[in-house]
Amino acid sequence: MTLDPKDPEAFRRAAHAMLDAALDKLENAREGRVWTPVPESEKTRLDMPLPQGGMSGEDIRSELAALLSYGVGNTHPRFFGWVHGAGAPSGLLADMAMGAMNVNAGGRNHVAPIIEQQVIKWAAEMTGMPKTSSGLVVSGTSMATIIALKTARDQALKNGGDIKTLRGYTSEQTHSCVERAFDLLGFGKESLRKVPCNDAFEIDAEALRRAVHADRVAGLAPFVIIGTAGAVNMGAIDDLEALADLAQTDRLWFHIDGAFGAAANIGTLACERLTGLSRADSLAFDFHKWLQVNYDAGIVLIRDKAAHRAAFAQRPDYLRGSEQGLAGGDFWAVDYGPELSRSFRALKVWAHLRQHGISKLAEIIDRNIEQAKYLESLVKRSDKLEMLAPVPLNICCFRYISDGGDLDDINQEIVIQLQEEGVAVTSSTRINGQFAIRVNITNHRTLMSDLEVFIEAVERIGGSHNR
Ligand SMILES: *Cc1c(COP(=O)(O)O)cnc(C)c1O
Numbered sequence: 001m002t003l004d005p006k007d008p009e010a011f012r013r014a015a016h017a018m019l020d021a022a023l024d025k026l027e028n029a030r031e032g033r034v035w036t037p038v039p040e041s042e043k044t045r046l047d048m049p050l051p052q053g054g055m056s057g058e059d060i061r062s063e064l065a066a067l068l069s070y071g072v073g074n075t076h077p078r079f080f081g082w083v084h085g086a087g088a089p090s091g092l093l094a095d096m097a098m099g100a101m102n103v104n105a106g107g108r109n110h111v112a113p114i115i116e117q118q119v120i121k122w123a124a125e126m127t128g129m130p131k132t133s134s135g136l137v138v139s140g141t142s143m144a145t146i147i148a149l150k151t152a153r154d155q156a157l158k159n160g161g162d163i164k165t166l167r168g169y170t171s172e173q174t175h176s177c178v179e180r181a182f183d184l185l186g187f188g189k190e191s192l193r194k195v196p197c198n199d200a201f202e203i204d205a206e207a208l209r210r211a212v213h214a215d216r217v218a219g220l221a222p223f224v225i226i227g228t229a230g231a232v233n234m235g236a237i238d239d240l241e242a243l244a245d246l247a248q249t250d251r252l253w254f255h256i257d258g259a260f261g262a263a264a265n266i267g268t269l270a271c272e273r274l275t276g277l278s279r280a281d282s283l284a285f286d287f288h289k290w291l292q293v294n295y296d297a298g299i300v301l302i303r304d305k306a307a308h309r310a311a312f313a314q315r316p317d318y319l320r321g322s323e324q325g326l327a328g329g330d331f332w333a334v335d336y337g338p339e340l341s342r343s344f345r346a347l348k349v350w351a352h353l354r355q356h357g358i359s360k361l362a363e364i365i366d367r368n369i370e371q372a373k374y375l376e377s378l379v380k381r382s383d384k385l386e387m388l389a390p391v392p393l394n395i396c397c398f399r400y401i402s403d404g405g406d407l408d409d410i411n412q413e414i415v416i417q418l419q420e421e422g423v424a425v426t427s428s429t430r431i432n433g434q435f436a437i438r439v440n441i442t443n444h445r446t447l448m449s450d451l452e453v454f455i456e457a458v459e460r461i462g463g464s465h466n467r
Contacts, residue, residue: 014057033422035073077445091294094348107332116346128278134305144284144300152253156223171203173231230261235393240276400462408435
């Protein structure tokens with residue numbers, strides 16, 4: 001008995017039908033609701049005992065197809081929530097190849113390390129990091145941040161020192177993954193100093209300098225500055241050049257969280273503010289956000305290869321490499337991150353970049369930036385809406401205004417009702433204490449007309465709560 005299909009022809013038919021269902025969904029990505037909650041009846045059906053017997057390929061195909069409608073909704077052109085990429089149909093091809101090969105990309109001598117190193121080189125080129133940079137393709141920026149900060153930590157402690165005295169600096173707008181990494185790596189969250197921002201929500205470089213010096217005077221050990229290229233609330237880009245200068249003079253590690261924003265370096269509209277990416281000691285960003293690779297794929301780039309390797313390479317006997325044979329190869333991913341077994345994630349990034357090319361991806365990014373500006377103009381044109389933050393990149397934060405009722409409540413209601421009607425999905429945040437409807441555009445399917453449909457819906461729903 002094996003797990004291979006007893007009737008290969010029947011399985012082939014089921015597989016082709018599954019592919020058709022997947023392609024149908026994506027060909028119709030523009031149609032229908034953005035988000036469809038899982039119905040209660042479906043939740044009940046899905047609560048089942050551990051399967052003892054199996055089912056045919058055709059039966060599991062139909063079970064899988066039944067789930068296709070109940071995703072997050074980010075394949076739809078009016079999905080504007082959080083920072084989600086929309087993905088691309090082409091990703092299905094790479095996923096099929098990856099599934100068929102079923103490689104463990106943790107190490108050894110096969111094609112995965114070759115493709116992964118190519119992706120790392122391309123990522124360096126896209127962001128202006130040196131081509132000799134080290135790196136690793138990972139699940140996303142959260143994991144990339146952990147790897148980068150572990151490397152920074154080991155460098156800071158390589159000649160001794162007390163981990164308890166290490167301090168890191170970032171802005172108040174930083175993503176929560178930085179604090180999580182601080183917690184996981186044993187610094188403690190309180191070792192991360194959140195430096196105030198200027199009116200544009202960028203880190204106040206002068207306040208940062210003072211904070212570093214005050215800690216030094218107090219006998220603590222500043223070791224890392226974390227800049228943000230595209231802050232999650234409203235897209236602010238820190239003055240990366242100023243941070244790089246400061247890190248250089250103060251001999252601190254310079255890490256950049258560029259989860260979505262770093263990708264804008266390939267476009268023309270924001271790249272002038274991203275030149276500092278090239279000066280990072282480490283940089284984390286995602287392929288699954290603005291670059292539209294299917295979930296999940298992100299990357300960490302680290303300028304100093306020896307430092308990166310030193311932070312992770314401790315292979316025991318049973319993982320020893322060899323000069324020749326399958327245990328050969330000089331790039332073993334396990335030497336550059338905490339995971340051993342891992343998928344051939346780099347393949348879908350490689351295929352995506354090859355199929356679409358950088359110029360098309362760059363155009364999409366620039367168009368999204370223009371769309372955020374267009375949305376700002378629609379908000380400013382309406383006497384029912386007001387902007388709550390500047391629009392430095394692809395995120396627009398605004399709210400509905402009315403004479404009666406609590407504005408926070410009304411706007412919260414608008415966000416929920418938009419989602420429940422299925423007309424659009426936004427997320428929300430607070431800007432200077434005020435509840436904001438937050439629209440993030442990292443979507444290759446969004447058209448200007450989608451923004452008009454969206455604004456009309458906001459005004460309609462706001463009006464209905466305003467009686
Ligand atoms: C999304 C995001 C992260 C986290 O990245 P994941 O890929 O979700 O792990 C970190 N920082 C910023 C600015 C983000 O937008």
